[in-house]
Amino acid sequence: xxxxxxxxxxxxxxxxxxxxxxxxxxxxxxxxxxxxxxxxxxxxxxxxxxxxxxxxxxxxxxxxxxxxxxxxxxxxxxxxxxxxxxxxxxxxxxxxxxxxxxxxxxxxxxxxxxxxxxxxxxxxxxxxxxxxxxxxxxxxxxxxxxxxxxxxxxxxxxxxxxxxxxxxxxxxxxxxxxxxxxxxxxxxxxxxxxxxxxxxxxxxxxxxxxxxxxxxxxxxxxxxxxxxxxxxxxxxxxxxxxxxxxxxxxxxxxxxxxxxxxxxxxxxxxxxxxxxxxxxxxxxxxxxxxxxxxxxxxxxxxxxxxxxxxxxxxxxxxxxxxxxxxxx
Amino acid sequence: xxxxxxxxxxxxxxxxxxxxxxxxxxxxxxxxxxxxxxxxxxxxxxxxxxxxxxxxxxxxxxxxxxxxxxxxxxxxxxxxxxxxxxxxxxxxxxxxxxxxxxxxxxxxxxxxxxxxxxxxxxxxxxxxxxxxxxxxxxxxxxxxxxxxxxxxxxxxxxxxxxxxxxxxxxxxxxxxxxxxxxxxxxxxxxxxxxxxxxxxxxxxxxxxxxxxxxxxxxxxxxxxxxxxxxxxxxxxxxxxxxxxxxxxxxxxxxxxxxxxxxxxxxxxxxxxxxxxxxxxxxxxxxxxxxxxxxxxxxxxxxxxxxxxxxxxxxxxxxxxxxxxxxxx
Numbered sequence: 001x002x003x004x005x006x007x008x009x010x011x012x013x014x015x016x017x018x019x020x021x022x023x024x025x026x027x028x029x030x031x032x033x034x035x036x037x038x039x040x041x042x043x044x045x046x047x048x049x050x051x052x053x054x055x056x057x058x059x060x061x062x063x064x065x066x067x068x069x070x071x072x073x074x075x076x077x078x079x080x081x082x083x084x085x086x087x088x089x090x091x092x093x094x095x096x097x098x099x100x101x102x103x104x105x106x107x108x109x110x111x112x113x114x115x116x117x118x119x120x121x122x123x124x125x126x127x128x129x130x131x132x133x134x135x136x137x138x139x140x141x142x143x144x145x146x147x148x149x150x151x152x153x154x155x156x157x158x159x160x161x162x163x164x165x166x167x168x169x170x171x172x173x174x175x176x177x178x179x180x181x182x183x184x185x186x187x188x189x190x191x192x193x194x195x196x197x198x199x200x201x202x203x204x205x206x207x208x209x210x211x212x213x214x215x216x217x218x219x220x221x222x223x224x225x226x227x228x229x230x231x232x233x234x235x236x237x238x239x240x241x242x243x244x245x246x247x248x249x250x251x252x253x254x255x256x257x258x259x260x261x262x263x264x265x266x267x268x269x270x271x272x273x274x275x276x277x278x279x280x281x282x283x284x285x286x287x288x289x290x291x292x293x294x295x296x297x298x299x300x301x302x303x304x305x306x307x308x309x310x311x312x313x314x315x316x317x318x319x320x321x322x323x324x325x326x327x328x
Numbered sequence: 329x330x331x332x333x334x335x336x337x338x339x340x341x342x343x344x345x346x347x348x349x350x351x352x353x354x355x356x357x358x359x360x361x362x363x364x365x366x367x368x369x370x371x372x373x374x375x376x377x378x379x380x381x382x383x384x385x386x387x388x389x390x391x392x393x394x395x396x397x398x399x400x401x402x403x404x405x406x407x408x409x410x411x412x413x414x415x416x417x418x419x420x421x422x423x424x425x426x427x428x429x430x431x432x433x434x435x436x437x438x439x440x441x442x443x444x445x446x447x448x449x450x451x452x453x454x455x456x457x458x459x460x461x462x463x464x465x466x467x468x469x470x471x472x473x474x475x476x477x478x479x480x481x482x483x484x485x486x487x488x489x490x491x492x493x494x495x496x497x498x499x500x501x502x503x504x505x506x507x508x509x510x511x512x513x514x515x516x517x518x519x520x521x522x523x524x525x526x527x528x529x530x531x532x533x534x535x536x537x538x539x540x541x542x543x544x545x546x547x548x549x550x551x552x553x554x555x556x557x558x559x560x561x562x563x564x565x566x567x568x569x570x571x572x573x574x575x576x577x578x579x580x581x582x583x584x585x586x587x588x589x590x591x592x593x594x595x596x597x598x599x600x601x602x603x604x605x606x607x608x609x610x611x612x613x614x615x616x617x618x619x620x621x622x623x624x625x626x627x628x629x630x631x632x633x634x635x636x637x638x639x640x641x642x643x644x645x646x647x648x649x650x651x652x653x654x655x656x
Contacts (some may be wrong), residue, residue: 099656100652103652267612269455277588291465320636321428
């Protein structure tokens with residue numbers, strides 16, 4: 001029997017989940033729920049119902065796992081505890097600083113309802129978290145390094161767009177190659193914010209705007225740009241849409257740690273991602289985690305979990321025998 | 329209370345476990361067991377008993393996890409089922425083709441005794457297996473690539489040493505840089521054995537041996553060398569001992585997979601290790617797994633497990649709260 005998946009929220013993440021469920025042989029997409037008028041939402045899968053979020057209450061016995069595809073800023077803090085009372089749920093909550101609070105809220109709701117809720121799935125938090133936890137457990141005496149990019153930072157692009165005179169903008173976060181190499185070589189460097197990443201901005205000005213003033217305001221913006229080497233390019237809106245609409249992203253997680261009688265041996269663990277589509281990779285993770293959530297729920301587990309709590313085999317559609325014979 | 333660790337077998341792995349336990353704040357080394365005369369075995373930790381393997385029966389209530397440090401060829405197939413009847417055990421069994429059989433034998437013994445036994449821990453099998461399982465679960469439509477090296481292959485070095493006229497030898501397995509780059513670039517290449525690795529041999533001849541004949545015999549040896557581009561260097565025994573006694577190793581695991589409506593997006597997941605000491609890294613994994621074995625046993629689990637069955641958080645000495653706050 002296939003695992004019945006529901007999608008709540010149909011933006012980039014919802015569309016990605018839809019495709020990832022299609023690629024999974026043990027799953028079926030049952031329904032998509034939206035806060036918009038369902039009649040205005042066209043999905044990519046024939047024969048699947050598009051419904052209002054008001055209707056979820058009628059679907060509690062028809063969906064095994066609901067994948068929540070809202071944003072972390074305002075949607076998920078409210079949605080995940082709410083829907084964990086009705087369904088096993090998976091979310092991609094990625095505001096690192098607020099994870100403990102989100103976990104507590106979701107845990108209470110899921111335990112109360114006897115459901116499993118897995119939060120903060122994706123690549124960071126998610127696969128990068130796994131890389132950090134495994135490598136810290138193996139090499140307790142060492143240093144962690146996380147680099148992001150090359151990829152668009154939504155938060156930094158938004159910050160530029162709020163500047164007076166800016167019509168549109170995209171900002172790329174780019175890891176500094178020499179810093180990556182210093183870590184890879186086992187030098188265990190101490191790296192400042194400026195050493196690790198550069199920021200490259202593509203900006204479309206409003207007519208008559210002062211380019212020099214905009215560039216200065218970007219480069220001196222505290223937190224966002226002041227601590228980085230930032231490059232600003234002014235381009236046309238056509239060029240922005242044509243060349244900078246991609247959703248590629250990626251990054252690197254390193255652990256550089258020492259062992260030996262005199263700590264004379266250095267070891268480098270490197271985990272890296274190079275993704276053509278940030279949302280499609282993120283949702284590929286969400287769907288694998290939905291499989292695990294279904295299994296955990298079937299075994300009687302309840303409450304809030306993260307990927308750190310899930311045996312890796314639970315994410316796979318292969319049996320233990322198959323995994324041991326072919327992938328171990 | 330500290331987790332009480334026993335070591336069975338005191339070679340390179342036993343010494344590595346000893347150091348890794350010392351680096352773990354929640355563990356204590358209780359005893360080392362050897363098949364040799366214990367009086368001849370000098371360990372690196374003061375005040376820890378060195379005993380004959382005949383004595384293990386008196387230590388069943390003093391050791392929480394016994395780490396088995398024998399070899400995969402003949403030791404572990406016999407030892408792991410035997411000692412899983414007495415202790416929670418962890419081993420590094422790495423003969424991939426025989427894992428299903430080893431699992432079955434160990435599972436029966438451990439279940440019968442109510443113990444947890446974790447087999448095939450280390451980096452391949454082990455961390456590389458985790459990389460393969462996670463990335464296959466996330467990207468079901470894709471290709472796997474595993475490269476090993478640069479590092480000494482014990483099996484290939486042994487094969488050279490069996491040739492008439494060879495006094496000593498070390499063989500390095502080296503991944504082909506252009507193949508790594510082709511995978512990294514998302515080309516999804518089809519790679520033959522020869523495309524992926526080269527083999528470099530450092531050989532010390534017996535006096536009067538025929539260098540050309542030895543080189544020919546190495547390069548034409550079926551399975552071991554015939555399918556590879558192999559380089560042979562003849563050097564003195566002094567040079568071999570001076571320059572080729574290191575135990576560095578490493579490797580790369582890639583998953584290159586596609587998503588999207590038209591499978592138009594490629595994603596590269598890369599996991600790599602660069603290790604100054606193969607045995608010390610392997611045993612660092614064994615010790616983290618011993619922590620997990622202790623927890624699983626404390627929770628009442630029994631039977632044979634692999635790293636695929638263990639929630640990542642169980643390998644860490646940090647609490648769930650700490651992990652969520654700092655590493656997730």
